[in-house]
Amino acid sequence: MTLGGLLINRRTKRQYRLDGCRRSRKNPLLNLARPFLSLITNSQLPNIIDLRSFLSPIEEQYTAGSCVGNALASILEYFYFYTTGQIKIFSRLFIYYNARMMEDKISQRNATEIDSGADIQYAIISLIEYGCCEEQYWPFYEHFINIQPNYKAYKNGQLYCLNEFSRLSNNINQLRQCLVQGYPFIMAIKIFSSFGSNHHGYISMPKKYEKSSQYRHAIVCVGYIHSKRVFIIRNSHGIDWGDHGYGYLPYEYVTDKILTKDLWAIKSIKNMRIISNEEHIRWNDFSILSKSWSQQDMIDDQSQCDIEYSNDEQEESELTNEHRQYQRCYSQEFERERSASPMQLEENHFIQPSFINHHSTAHIPSQITFMNAPLIGPFPYHSSMFHSTPFFRPF
Template identity: 35%
Template sequence: MWPANNYWGHQTMEADGRARAMRPLELPLTHLPSRVDLRRYMTPVEDQADMSTCAANAFAGACEYIIKRRTGKHVDVSRLFIYYNGQMIDQRSLEVTDDGASKQNTILGMRKFGICEESLWPYDEQLLNQEPPPHVYEAASRVTVIPLKIPRNLVAMKTCVANEIPFLIGVRLLKTATMEAKTNQGYISMPDPASSTVARTGSHAVLIVGYDDRTRHFLARNSWGRDWGVHGYFYIPYEYLLEKRLVNYLDGLWAITDIIPRSHHKPTVRRLVVPGHNYDAKRRKDKHRHQMSLLEKSLMTMQLIPNQKFSHLQSLMSIVKRSRRHSSFY
């Protein structure tokens, strides 16, 4: 069902500036096949209905995929349990509204509170924004997930999928996509990124479950039911996911590498590293070089009295030191 308010339920996060030291992860398959399709392990596509739960639906689908790939069994994972706890990550009270949840908060909520079967906390609009009872939390707390953050580049995206790990991304999906997906065998076209329609369209989380180099399209799992697109799936151009005006890059690209029994410590957030494509290290190096350049220019050009000069120098040096400091992911 298409949400009535042109807002698909995926919050856009502002860049918070906090350092996040994530443990690097290299995946074993680095030779990428020309085509990958993970639908054989996917459970049937579900409908988020008129609730802003696209990220929760996508992550539930990712969990069900892991369970089915490992055991061969179809287990329905509670979407509203995931959604509520994703909203609670940044909340200061137990009261929440149906304003959507970011991918990052949603996956951190899963890591903190776990997941449970949908039979314990059903997908019922009357339970929307309601706190699940203690016995549901107790059942969910037995397991947790290992989050993986994906770099924003084509090689990393394809590497993730080629290693049988679907990932979430937030896209601006125009209303015209519904008709396109219906009449064009699931394929949607590349919109004009500069159009006002794109700017007015909210972010919608989908699960990338395949790709095809021949057509240069990713295969995406939606959450608008099996009657949408091709049994709930559609094909989106590579260029679509690489255009920053059409995707929500601030919130990142996220995946779940595994569902594991809970221990005393939350699992470390992993960061995908593709050999020969260490974009994160390059960005840190470029940022440090830029900060040092600013420092040198300031020392050469500032015309200040001595005490002001010393204060200004201290401030600049503190910026450089902060750029080198790493803190653990929360």
Template identity: 35%
Template structure:
């Protein structure tokens, strides 16, 4: 019996509804929900990766400010999907494309998010790791958002075949892991490369919603949101006078300073809070340092913590349903029936092969017997010829 195609099995799959928990920050004034628990711990490093070496500049050679925002695409909103890692990595890729080609479209964040979860076997809208998102770009690439758009309702839908075909044109070559250390982080930015990272959030992070300024967490009065996990963002600059990193978030342009925030050095260089710092590189090692250095902080940003208006947020958990595909009993039975039929077919084929081997042996025996008969005939002919030769010699002797 011929095997069924994979497509026919997919048709016969059934979906089982499952439940999970999503956590949000909810803005009191608007009711807008900000997803905050999407950055999962890395299971393993990307296949093409190495440790970042900060060797091009000395500490004294680094500029007092670096700002890559001019080369970044519009800040996007992840909505209520736990796709912060995909948003951060997509932003980094779009930056590389814009620096290399002068322009860049939007990379499909849902393409990255879907395949990263599948690589790690993550069920539900539970987030993904930065390293696995990088692996997607290395092994699959990523299609454009025009091909596979960011529709929150499609977070668990597999992209079309055309999306995978297109994605192979947009692969990245390698990724480098950066130490959670001030000099290494600044050095990477000074070379003209942003880096993605995961950050443990505190209650004080809520204040960034107004103008983007993130206070240094006060551990005497607040706890880190351990139950929320980490939130992935993209670091795109720094300022020595303000001692802050410039960070691109994925909560839309109405949050923070047009979608960006400013996180203190001491916060981001604490390995207890900041994890998974990775920068991605293109096929060729291009020099992106030109045009991103500055020796002053004029018009950088205005942040006064005393005047900072605290946006009021509250924490909320919400159950959600998602569909997990499972094979129906009919499909499982069909697998078993096919296996049994294949075993029977294999047994019958084995018997036929044995019969053929026996026939071959019989033919070989017959051929052997024929060869023996031919040899006996040849020997008899040789003896007759020999006897005839002797008789002829005797006749000749008698005549003499």
């Protein structure tokens, strides 16, 4: 296993893989992507959208570079739950391997030989060609990472091929419109040391002395809170990360085209219900961010996290001079900040306002019959993994 970067929390001893989302040498021609058409004007956008209650339990990728597979599998699980009301786990490793295999055919990177991360665009191509099998056909075992799935897995995957998808921009209103219409989307973000801090899921904008990951990490955006100017994101680092596996990413993080790239919305899957043009989601306004933290907690948490790289990895070449302040540097200015008083630190750090817990309920469309079903695959089901969600009703 090749580890290009790990985020290590020295206090909790947790290790988070950071380089699972890579840009290939040759980009595929995704000319099948349809432009995203919004059915809602900016003035009609609600304050809050939260799709968490319609998602499967949070998963843990450990030190595997499978974040792209995790993210796309969770979107398929969202569509399956939206279609049937039942939980079904899809194979992360099936997507992860096939994404690397598609890249091998074009860029000759020999990506399937090592656990080197995957390109989101090649993963989307693999979903068009091979679909994604259920977890029981190709489970998440470490020794399966670099092994091609078997015939039964590919046969089952043909039931769930990708039909339609759209490329998104970094425009906030377009992303909000996408979520309002019921489409979670995948994106690739650069990671900084504060990503591993226990800030109840809130991810702050990087400071100029922070060390960034060399590559990117794939996450799924599943909602937003406009009054707080944050997107709700789903991670794949287990329920102990952030707010029970979810986090809150500032708008400014997403609009920065250096920090955030490759935003894609999955719009329809074979044999799964299509979210029609007349049907999107109406929500009540509830404050749903988790409880606040103290300034000292933020400082203590950041001091416990560090990023470690392997010797043969290099920084992304696309960083511009404008964004080099995000890289960690032991300059005189950084040393002054380290030795600053708490009052001075308060002036230099962003302090998130206090949030309150949410106590909202979800209402499912009446025309669909929902039944409880056992979870397929080796993962236990815990009801506490699901967050209650604001009012849901299609037009």
